[in-house]
Amino acid sequence: MTDLSAFPITRRWVPAHPDRLQLYAFPTPNGVKISIMLEEIGLPYEAHLVDIGQNESKDPAFVSFNPNGRIPAILDPDGPGGQPLPLWESGAILVYLAEKSGRLLAADPAVRYETLQWVFFQMSGIGPMFGQLGYFHKHAGREIEGRRPLDRYLAETQRLLGVLDARLKGRSWLVGDGAGEYSIADIATLGWVRALETSYQAGEMIGLINYPQVTSWLERCLARPAVQRGLLVPVRP
Known part of the structure; x- marks a missing residue:
């Protein structure tokens, strides 16, 4: 053992x-x-x-x-x-x-680094900014007087969604052309995009409907059985 x-x-x-x-x-x-x-x-x-x-x-x-x-x-x-x-x-x-x-991470060096750039984009931008939006819209940050913090993170969230939407135009996944290849870049990002609606209830405020490439991509991600299982692990108390 x-x-x-x-x-x-x-x-x-x-x-x-x-x-x-x-x-x-x-x-x-x-x-x-x-x-x-x-x-x-x-x-x-x-x-x-x-x-x-x-x-x-x-x-x-x-x-x-x-x-x-x-x-x-x-x-x-x-x-x-x-x-x-x-x-x-x-x-x-x-x-x-x-x-x-x-x-889920290509051996080809060019595709590998393309994948890693989108993973790091999530780590450095999407995660911190979406998280701050959630804090100021849904959680304790709502108690702070004035809208300047929320407006800042709302604008940045919308900008980042615009980057994703442009990237996904004509692509199924974040990496590669056309059908592309599902990868750790998609896995890193999907939970944060999903959280805008499910955890933060911010979809309407953001105007998530205005990013059709992103919403279609998220639907493809959520249709994967492994994603459906993984979203439930560990089981919440």
Whole structure:
């Protein structure tokens, strides 16, 4: 049996199957990136709910694993050289799992870097900006007087959606021409676009209907069985 006892996180979230990849997450747009990826590649894993509503990502056992105190994180018992590999940051995890499985990240260098640029676009722009919009529209930021913060993030969200909409014109997926190729770039992005409606109830305010390429792309993403399964992992409390 694989010994993961060197990692304090495994004493707080005890693995029932230590030979499987361990996922520590909550079903947020960042969290579901990894559960969707794992469902897509079919790698056996065990999911542990880190309840961010109860501040569990600040638990000392979790922080010992990820000093940034944010989900998601993974512990792969069969990492490079057959040694356990702890890893955090959703973009890094997506690349790792793609390389481990040989799927959803092209081997061709030009296509590989094209894919990575759209992953980093999500990490640096879409995630932070959409998240701030959600904070000021739906969550505690609503209590702040004045509309300047909300207006700032609304305008930037609309700009970023415009970039996505232009990119997807004539394409099925973010990478490649025409039918293209579904990749980790789509996985990284879909949960954030979905959250604009489902989590933030901001679709009407944004004018999401004005980005038809984006909404059609999201429908294609959500029609994938692995995406449907991954969106539910881990199960919310």
